[in-house]
Structures are given as C-alpha cells and as structure tokens.
Amino acid sequence: MRPVPTLIGAGAIAIGAIFAILLTGGSAPLRQPEDVDIAAGAALYQEHCADCHGTRLEGQADWQSGGSDGPAPAPPHDHTGHTWHHGDGLLFTYTRLGGAETLAQQGIEFESGMPGFGDSLSDAEIWDIIAFIKSTWPDRIREIQATRTEAE
Structure with missing residues (x-):
C-alpha cells in the first residue's frame, strides 16, 4: 500500500493538470x-505569504492532513511541498484569484484558505x-516544474 502523502501528491498533480487545461481553455499557457525581480519577490513573499506559508517556505504543520474543520493548512512552497507540481499558469492564477475563485471558475466548489491577491x-x-x-528549489525540481509549465 502506498503512503498517504504519495497518494495526496499524485492527486494534486492530476487535479493541477486538469485545472491548468481548463484555465487556459486551450490557449497559450501563462x-x-x-524580467522578474527575485529580490523584490523575496520581500513581497515575507510581507504577503510568510504568515501562512512560513518565513522559510516551510508551510504549516500537518499540511498534508487536510482540515476536518475547514480549509487544509497552508502547504510549504519549498521543495518538500507540492507547489512545484504545478505549472506557472496555475500558480499565477491561484495566487491572483485565490483557491476558491480559481476553482469556482471551473464549476468546482472548494473551500480554500488561499485568498486572492489580485x-x-x-x-x-x-x-x-x-x-x-x-x-529556492533545487535544479532538478525547477526542471520538472518547467516541464509541467510546458504541459499546460
């Protein structure tokens, strides 16, 4: 039997791929x-994201357990989480619109703790x-994530 985190990760990948296809509607992916500014991004992350996702991108405790009384805890954004399992388009849209709105646009009702920052x-x-x-991700993880972006 596979460990639960592996199944959760596989499910997250599949869901992410489906949403990426739906979000782009077959058009060119985001x-x-x-011309990005990584130093500015680090400062903005600390200001807007670190309260939930951790100052070191470590996420909240028990993030893989799900929230029985509400939204799941915030996942890590380092290489131990599932952020890198998603292409750029989904990462951008999820951040801009928030989790619930991103999925609502696809007809899926989902309780998410991720607000929109648009x-x-x-x-x-x-x-x-x-x-x-x-x-912050190792080269191998960045390469896998780039492949997922291409697949969007």
Missing part, C-alpha cells in the same frame, strides 16, 4: 516573464513572488 498585488509582483519561490 508563463513566468523573463487586488493588492500587481501581476508583476505576483510573478516576482513566484520567481522567488522557484529560485
């Missing part, structure tokens, strides 16, 4: 621009944060 951060600032997060 990709991180070339009203408080510019698109460029969201990309800077994503670039910062990605810059």
